[in-house]
Amino acid sequence: MNPTPPPLTPAEDPRWLRRFAPIWIGQVFSLFGSGLVHFSLIWWLTQTTGSAVVLATASLVGFLPQVVLGPFAGALVDRWNRRRVMMLSDSGIALATLGLVLLFALGLAQPWHVYLILFLRSLGGAFHWPALQASTTLLVPERHLARVAGANQALNGLINIAAPPVGALLLDVLPLQSVLAIDIVTALIAVGLLGLVQIPQPKRTDTQTTLTPRVVFQDVHEGLRYLVGWPGMLAILLMATLINFLLNPAFALLPLLVTRHFHGGALHLGWLESGYGIGVVLGGVILSIWGGFRRKLWTSMSGLFLLGTSAIGMGLLPSSAYPLALGLMFGLGVANPITNGPLFALVQSRVAPEIQGRVFTVIHSLAAAMTPVGMLIAGPVAEWLGLQTWYIIGGAGCVLMSIIALSWPLTANLETQSTPHMVSADSSA
Structure with a gap:
């Protein structure tokens, strides 16, 4: 008699x-609504204040929750039901947006209200993002992870294509609160689709089930210790931290670059962001079909080099060269998935599912750690040295880091380094 075969793991199931x-389709709706909200609020701040400091501050409050609280959110995601976390996160974001809708409808909205809502939305994202990334590993076979990463990048690109011009057109015919209300509907659709899916929970190796602050801090410490034990990845993260410090503020100031340098309006900003989105879609498709070089790091650093040269070009354009700006934003978009997709697939394939929540959020927080500092500096420096300065500095940083990563043995050999074995503080006590 033949033995009964073992049950398929979720990622091996041909019905994956x-x-x-349903999860992916729900994200289509959710991300589109979020794109409308982000574009509409940033444009409202631009029109209302015209201040680089205000835009930098808005970006800062949108980063802080994920940088400061992200590792703790990841530790909790590894312990909680991941589907429930995503549903509550989407619902909470929708509720926060509803509050802002009422403020605009009553004519009471102030910039600080927008800051608060951006903070709350980012807080929800700090839980939703690691839950989604960790769930993907449990539902998608390893051989398809790179393709799914490419599809996710392409989805982000499609949102960047559609949301800005749609947002600009809707703002011409609808009050701001009506545009914001669309996000509430799309969030509810995403929650409903999540309710149709069962996401398996990975088995934990520790014996501690009571959730206390001490346990959460231990979990965060484990994530940090894991990365310290993977020196090549830690070095890449330190480089990413520097790149984010130099480059992210430039994109926070894009609305002012449109109005002050190119003398454009909401549609000009929308087309630039759409050009970027088209590039992201194409880059994601290229990555999905091509698969990249045999060594993922070479693929990623090639994208980073393209990202840097395109940003430098944005910083050198004269005010009459708006059409060239569209082409350079397209180049930035193509480079994004080629840079990020291979690294995401590498982490998903080599890190155990039961610790991916905290590892992903520690990676994300470390990579973005200096971004708030850059945002605080960007506003005053842009007023002093000009809006294009940050594009040149950030682009040069990307080019330099791509060369260093491929020539420094510690990072060049990233894929052949063994990943550390995670030993729970609870089980080893």
């Missing part, structure tokens, strides 16, 4: 796409 599709 049927289970993963």
Whole structure:
């Protein structure tokens, strides 16, 4: 008699796409609504204040929760039901947006209200993002992770294509509160689709079930210790931290670059962001079909080099060269998934599912740690040296880091380094 074969793991199940599709489709709606909200609020701040400091501050409050609280959110995601975390996160974001809708409808909205809502939305994202990334590993076979990463990048690109011009057109015919209300509907659709899916929970190796602050801090410490034990990845993260410090503020100031340098309006900003989105879609498709070089790091650093040269070009354009700016934003978009996709797939394939929540959020927080500092500096420096300064500095940083990563043995050999074995503080006590 033949023995009964062991049950398929979720990621080996040939029906994986049927289970993963509702989650992915829900994200289409959710991200589109978020794109409308982000564009509409940033444009309102631009029109209302015209201040580089205000835009930098808005970006800062949107980063802080994920930088400061991200590792703790990841530790909790590894312990909680991941589907429930995503549903509550989407619902909480929708509720915060509803509050802002009422403020605009009553004519009471102030910039600080926008800051608060951006903070709350980012807080929800700090839980939703690691829950989604960790759930993907449990639902998608390893051989398809790079393709799914490419599809996710392409989705982000499609949102960047559609949301800005749609947002600009809607603002011409609808009051701001009506545009914001669309996000509430799309969030509810995402929650409903999540309710149709069962996401398996990975088995934990520790014996501690009571959740206390001490346990959460231990979990965060484990994530940090894991990365310290993977020196090549830690070095890449330190480089990413420097790049984010130099480059992210430039994109926070893009609305002012449009109005002050190119003398454009909301549609000009929308087309630039759409050009970027088209590039992201193309880059994601290229990555999905091509698969990249045999060594993922070479693929990623090639994208980073393109990202840097395109940003430098944005910083050198004269005010009459708006069409060239569209082409350079397209180049930035193509470079984004080629830079990020291979690294995401590398982490998903080599890190155990039960610790991915905290590892992903520690990675994200470390990479973005200096971004708030850059945002605080960017506003005053842009007023002093000009809006294009940050594009040149950030682009040069990307080019330099791509060369260093491929020539420094510690990072060049990233894929052949063994990843550390995670030993729980609780189980080893």
